[in-house]
Amino acid sequence: MIIHMAPGASIEQVERVINRITSDYGLRCETIVSGTTVIGVKGIASVIDDGRITELPGVDRVIRITEKYKDASRNFHKDDSIVTIGGRVNVGGGNLTFFGGPCAIESEKQSIESAMMAKETGVDVLRAFVDKSRTSPYDYRGLELQKGLEIAAAMKQATGLPTVSELIDLRHLDAFLNAGIDVIQVGARSAQYSPLLEELSRIDTPVVLKHGFGNDLNEWLCAAAYIMSGIDREGRVTGSGNRNVILCYRGIKSFESETRFGADAGMIPLVRMRSHLPLLADPSHSGGDRKLVERMTYAFVAAGAQGVEFDIHNNPAEALCDGKQAVQHEAGRIIQTARKIHSMLDGIGIETGSSVAVAAK
Known part of the structure; x- marks a missing residue:
């Protein structure tokens, strides 16, 4: 519910409305002042x-x-x-932010070399994935937790970049936070796992929420609302929620087998019309082939993505996880060109963000 106050409404009148909502109904209010006062009711x-x-x-x-x-x-x-990572990297708004690094931590040597390569290409946030949720039990699923987190910390120290890592097991959350992981990623397989989403609503660490394998837009944004709302199972607002949510689009499973996922570029402006949250796109996992990553990156950025996350590996031929889709030094060219596309579209007045929502009405 949104309550629009009349122009010139006094502070006392606003407070009276808020008091009625909170005392009579036990709900929480969020006040937005932009010309006139708007009260958003949570719960x-x-x-x-x-x-x-x-x-x-x-x-x-x-x-x-x-x-x-x-x-x-x-x-x-x-x-x-706009979500700020590590006190210095802003995601959302007019920013174009790049997340990159190896799909998984395999060894200290591989991880540090891949991390340094990612830094040289110009990424802003470093992938340092300890756990990997895989379809088959015979696929590489990551190192032992503590060893993986130690390597993630070494990657962060070597590059000076903030790190993002996927959380699969709720029991590992404290370990991730204590190890200095800057961004928690919720993978496609966990995108509707409500216990995980509810737990992430109790912290303020930024969260990247991937697009689930079969999620439609409503389901995806409802998953984001789980993290943001702070509402318990009985509908009570028990906390402020985690406002630092970043969406990441990868597409959904389709009948097409030549690409890994069916990615619809039209989803990018649609998501930005429906939601205020920062939006990344993942050309590595949607295309599943490094030969597709460059063109898909440009398409996503031209469509209005505010960032890109892709795999960067020092030696894709020997990668234990998703080497086929990992890029190397060419990521630097991709990032530079994508920034030019982003700047050019801004320069000619292509609507993005809130202006897209206004133009669509």
């Missing part, structure tokens, strides 16, 4: 009697948000959100 707002709110002095109108992903909806938050 299960179906319990609210609209008439008891509209009768209050200073209230202009009450609007029910129909989307089930309220916190992730652009109706709830008009402007693009």
